[in-house]
Amino acid sequence: MSDARRTAHLVDLDNRRPELSQRLFETLGEMQAVQPVAWSDASGGFWALLKHADIVAASSDWEAFTVTEGIMIPPTGKSMPVIPAELDPPRHGGFRKLVLPHFTPRALSPWHEDIRRIVADGLKPIVDQGRGDVVTDFARPVPVLIICLVLGIDSDWNRIHDLGEEFMAAFADTAHPERGKAAAHRLEAFLGEEIAARRGEPVTDLLGLFVNAEVDGAPITDTEALGLVQLLVVAGHGTTVDAIGTMVHRLIVEQGLRDRLVADRALVPRMIDECLRLHAPVWNMARTVRNPTQVRGVDLLPGEKVMLAFGAGNHDPEKFADPFTFDLDRAGLSQHLTFGSGRHRCLGEGLARLEMQTVLDVLLDELSPLELDGDVVWGGHTNSHGLRSLPVRLVPDHG
Ligand code: HEM
Incomplete structure (x- = not known):
């Protein structure tokens, strides 16, 4: 238990620093080259796993790395x-079995038309005015509207949108944890009403199905239902906004890309994956060491926090050649870690991909090309990264 064990791997990585988002992936890449298993003294101290292979291995080793002590740094x-x-298993598996079948591409297919309508309506102000901000005017409400639609929450999406925003903003404010708690309580109160309205009632929507389901032969408790619904609402919120923003940005700035996609729409899924690889909206999640273990010969001891730096793994030159270059033709481009890896891999991946695909479809089918109309603004907080502003205008007189 020596400090030498840590100081030999010390890096200056404090994920609470706002300025980190300006050069996030470059900074992580530089650290990865010198300290693939890095120690940071920030936030009470944590190990950061920066290599693709190490993140994949740790994600599948739940006996050494538990999620039950929290998955955020700082907590x-x-x-x-x-x-x-x-x-952790075994309880974890029962919930995945309940939720996953409802978020496969096939299960989501009945929603295609509604999702396209939400996206097209969302873009209308930019079309009408000929300009606007892709992030603040268009992308922000889209994922909330869509998850509420899929779950069956149609009472007041505006309220849930504001509560979700407040919840995420409060978490970003790590200096005032009481703010996060208050925002969580407000969101919980709203979702608690939605749950209570469905408890014991005939199932009419997906939320009702979850609330009245059994996991491992026992009914879901109110606390479990709330924890599940809260994650479904919040996990896809800022993440998908960030994914849409960076994808649209890439479509604008990458020379010849739009024409290539128009000519060959089969490239759209590759476009989505390469954008997700380069700009992971969730660039890290945390674990806690449960049993002593080693990574690349470094001892990790029980109780120590571990950051799985997905965004660093996505830029690992041992996994992706020339990792900072956008390359639709690269081999293995879907093996990025943007949706995590192993048993906790994102449950909403199918929905996020469908939303991104629909945005691209509408942009390519219905809009003239876009061009930048001012400076873009990057931002993020402890584990998120994306554009906070993407001002655009429609290219005039596009034939
Ligand atoms: C581009 C958008 C998204 C990104 C980048 C993303 C990213 C992630 C990541 C990295 C994890 C793994 C967490 C870990 O290993 O600790 C995760 C888990 C999860 N995500 Fe997403 N997510 C996105 C969209 C969504 C959406 C739309 C939903 C809701 C429908 C969702 C629901 C979940 C849930 C429920 C989990 C927990 C899975 C488990 O623990 O078994 N996500 N997500």
Whole structure:
């Protein structure tokens, strides 16, 4: 238990620093080259796994790395476990079995038309005015509207959008954990009403199905239902906004890309994956060492926090040649870690991909090309990264 064990791997990585988002992936890449298993003294201290292979291995080793002590660095002020993200086996498996079948591409196909309508309506102000901000005017409400649609929450999406925003903003404010707690309570109160309205009632929507389901032969408790629904609402919110923003940005700035996609629409899934690889909206998640283990010969001891730096793994030159270059033709481009890896891999991946695909479809089918109309603004907080502003205008007189 020596400090030497840590100081030999010391890096200056404090994920609470706002300025980190300006050169996030470059900074992580530089650290990865010198300290693939890095120690940071920030936030009470943590190990950062920066190599693709190490992140994949740790993600599948739940006996050495537990999620039950929290999955954020620094810890959040929330009042109950996030389900299923903070459950280890065997409980974790039962919840995945319940949720996953409803988020496969096939299960989501009945929503295609509605999702296209939400996206097209969302873009209308930019079309009408000929300019606007892709992030703030268009992308922000889209994922909330869509998850509410899929779950069956149609009462007041505006309120849930504001509560979700407040919740995420409060988490970003790590200096005031009480703010995060208060925001979590407000979101919980709203979702609690939605759950209570469905408890014991005939199932009419997906939320009702979850609330009245059994996991491992026992009914879901109110706390579990709340933890699950809260994660479904919040996990796809800022993440998908960030994914849409950076994808549209790439479509604009990459020479010849739009024409190539128009000529060959089969490239769209590759476009989505390469954008996700280069700009992971969730660039890290945390684990806690449960049993002593080693990574690349470094001892990791029980109780120590571990950051799985997905965004660094996506830029690992041993996995992706020339990792900072956008390359639609690269081999293995879907093996990025943007949706995590192993048993906690994102449950909403199918929905996020569908939203991104729909945005591209509408942009390519219905809009003239876009061009930048001012400076873009990058931002993020402890584990998120994306554009905070993407001002655009429609290219005039496009034939
Ligand atoms: C581009 C958008 C998204 C990104 C980048 C993303 C990223 C991630 C990542 C990295 C994880 C793994 C966490 C870990 O290993 O600790 C995760 C888990 C999860 N995500 Fe997403 N996510 C996105 C969209 C969504 C959406 C739309 C939903 C809701 C429908 C969702 C629901 C979840 C859930 C429930 C988990 C927990 C899975 C488990 O613990 O078994 N995500 N996500």
